[in-house]
Amino acid sequence: MAEIPVEKKGGLSWLWILLAVILIALLVWWFMGTDDDDEADVTSTAQVEETVEPETVDETPANDTSTAGTPGAEAGTLAAILANPDAYYDEEFAGEVDVGETLTDRGFWVEQDGNRMFALIVDEPREAPVDINPGMELRLTDAEIRRTSSLSDVEGQALDADTRRIADEQSVILVVDEEDIEILSPQ
Known part of the structure; x- marks a missing residue:
């Protein structure tokens, strides 16, 4: 029989791939999370503006x-x-x-x-x-x-x-x- 050289590959490469996938998932979550906060702020501001009663609005110019x-x-x-x-x-x-x-x-x-x-x-x-x-x-x-x-x-x-x-x-x-x-x- 012929001899076939068999080399054992490093067993930690799968760990590095897993860490890279987790890091990418965290980055995507972080960037997507900040967009949701901005939309929530705009929505809550719009809701606050809609609920202001005319009697309480101060019509004084900002530079007064x-x-x-x-x-x-x-x-x-x-x-x-x-x-x-x-x-x-x-x-x-x-x-x-x-x-x-x-x-x-x-x-x-x-x-x-x-x-x-x-x-x-x-x-x-x-x-x-x-x-x-x-x-x-x-x-x-x-x-x-x-x-x-x-x-x-x-x-x-x-x-x-x-x-x-x-x-x-x-x-x-x-x-x-x-x-x-x-x-x-x-x-």
Whole structure:
């Protein structure tokens, strides 16, 4: 008989092929998985846009600094607050406003885009109290939107009779600390 040389092949080549197939399957799964996430984000965004109610849409242009502030809890505009005060009670307001008229030492009217709201200053001892006069432009930060029934919670000295009467006639007021008022332009 003739001798036929038989050589034993390495037994690990099948392992390398199996690892390559698994690696290719993982890469395909990973790339296909990211496409599904993008589609899910677009779908969920479209669903959110469809469920927004017209009353809650803020139509202020993106470059308008009158409502600049930290996003989230702050109310956008006086118009939005006055249109639906129940949605904004105990929230914070930040933005630029004009002083309409000063009625008392602690109370004055703020105006923004033709809308007007009564504002109260928290009266706390300060070296140089803020002097608010009609025609001034102010930037308010951390002003609280409150019900007039919560006026007993306002810090500082008790409100005088005129301030209390005017505030009681309003459905919603702004309560702002002196340190949260920046005068942008004097009268």
